[in-house]
Amino acid sequence: xxxxxxxxxxxxxxxxxxxWGKRDQQLNLPAAGSISITLAGLETRTTVTPDPSLxxxxxxxxxxxQPAGRVGAVLDLLREMAGEATSCRVESVNNxxxxxxxxxxxxxxxALVTAASQALGLExxxxxxxxxxxxxxxxxxxxIFGGFVEMDAGQRDDGSDAVAHPLLVAEDWPLEVVVAVTxxxxxxxxxxxxxxxxxxxxxxxxxxxxxxAGDLDLARRAIEARNFEVLAEVSEHxxxxxxxxxxxxxxxxxxxxxxxxxxxxAVRDLRAAGTGVFFTVDAGPQVKAVCLPGEGERVxxxxxxxxxxxxxxxxxxxxxxxxxxGP
Ligand code: 2P0
Numbered sequence: 001x002x003x004x005x006x007x008x009x010x011x012x013x014x015x016x017x018x019x020w021g022k023r024d025q026q027l028n029l030p031a032a033g034s035i036s037i038t039l040a041g042l043e044t045r046t047t048v049t050p051d052p053s054l055x056x057x058x059x060x061x062x063x064x065x066q067p068a069g070r071v072g073a074v075l076d077l078l079r080e081m082a083g084e085a086t087s088c089r090v091e092s093v094n095n096x097x098x099x100x101x102x103x104x105x106x107x108x109x110x111a112l113v114t115a116a117s118q119a120l121g122l123e124x125x126x127x128x129x130x131x132x133x134x135x136x137x138x139x140x141x142x143x144i145f146g147g148f149v150e151m152d153a154g155q156r157d158d159g160s161d162a163v164a165h166p167l168l169v170a171e172d173w174p175l176e177v178v179v180a181v182t183x184x185x186x187x188x189x190x191x192x193x194x195x196x197x198x199x200x201x202x203x204x205x206x207x208x209x210x211x212x213a214g215d216l217d218l219a220r221r222a223i224e225a226r227n228f229e230v231l232a233e234v235s236e237h238x239x240x241x242x243x244x245x246x247x248x249x250x251x252x253x254x255x256x257x258x259x260x261x262x263x264x265x266a267v268r269d270l271r272a273a274g275t276g277v278f279f280t281v282d283a284g285p286q287v288k289a290v291c292l293p294g295e296g297e298r299v300x301x302x303x304x305x306x307x308x309x310x311x312x313x314x315x316x317x318x319x320x321x322x323x324x325x326g327p
Contacts, residue, residue: 003050003086006118010110010143010321012042012096014177014280014288016235017215018242019138019151020208021199027159028135031199032212034151035167035219036142037290039177040318042096044107048075048119054087061092061108074109074136075116082120090116096313105191109136110143114321129321130163146170146319148223150216170317173226176296178289179313180303182259191283194246194253202249208241228292232271232278235290239280246283255284259308263287266302275299 019034057068057075068075068090075088090112094104113133117124124132126144134141141163142149147170154162189197199205215238222230246253260281267279267289276292277299289299296314304312 005049006115007047007325008111008114008323009045010107011038011318012107013038013143017219017238020242029159029162031209033153036149038146041315044094044111046092046111046115048115049089050086057087059090078116105137106139106143109133109140110321118323127163144321174293176291178300180263180287181310183285187284198249202245204245204248208245257285260285262306
């Protein structure tokens with residue numbers, strides 16, 4: 001089997017119906033499904049170079065060497081499929097802040113699986129790449145696809161049906177997304193730890209899991225019908241309900257800062273005044289405002305004025321993970 005260097009890019013994604021909780025830790029299977037949008041402007045670019053002179057995998061993220069950890073574990077799965085043993089050098093660059101609630105693990109593992117499968121000579125379906133990306137990070141399964149994407153919780157014990165699929169390509173409903181960055185540092189509690197802590201200690205966690213299916217149905221139908229008002233209502237509900245489950249953990253997880261709340265109110269004021277916009281907030285303090293086409297700049301100006309907002313970024317919906325150079 002010939003192995004060669006390959007590079008892939010993948011966009012970050014933002015969940016509208018959130019993923020928070022697992023049904024299996026080992027295979028990283030989600031307790032419920034989720035629905036997301038893949039972004040155009042926030043991306044990871046990853047180069048995988050199989051190198052027989054290496055004793056172990058080497059992972060460099062934004063010019064800093066990191067423990068290979070989950071990156072090595074995902075490479076092991078791909079090497080096993082390819083019948084290869086060669087260690088790899090993995091160089092990854094994000095064009096947005098890492099570890100601050102902007103889903104860098106999603107674009108990161110989607111780009112890794114896409115580049116590494118090409119480098120190892122594997123021809124994998126998008127569904128298979130989604131399954132492998134999920135092993136690295138649950139949200140990464142969604143970044144294999146562009147536009148509007150649904151992740152299935154699946155039922156099989158082996159996780160082969162816990163994969164994402166596309167709902168609508170970006171061009172079919174080109175919403176805009178404003179990211180209001182309220183803190184540039186890394187968050188105190190990572191998603192995986194926060195999720196597991198919520199599962200173990202929050203009395204609201206069972207209610208959260210039970211109600212996701214209804215939210216998925218509503219969001220899926222709103223996307224099919226391009227019904228922004230319904231999508232706005234269910235997305236804000238999902239985000240706030242997820243945070244309610246975290247707040248009720250022991251001790252409670254508070255990811256927000258005062259600027260997060262200021263942006264939430266600003267988005268609601270804009271919508272009350274007729275602007276097509278809704279908010280969502282992940283496991284971090286940044287606020288993402290999803291807007292009807294043409295509203296992004298106006299929303300960015302309003303959020304940029306909020307006290308504590310360090311910067312705003314405006315982007316749109318983008319494609320799925322792609323090889324950008326290869327053999
Ligand atoms: C989401 N988040 O649906 C939710 C909302 C954060 C809040 O998916 O443990 O890093 O690696 O599967 O994918 C972040 O969780 O968790 C996440 P793991 P992941 O976007």
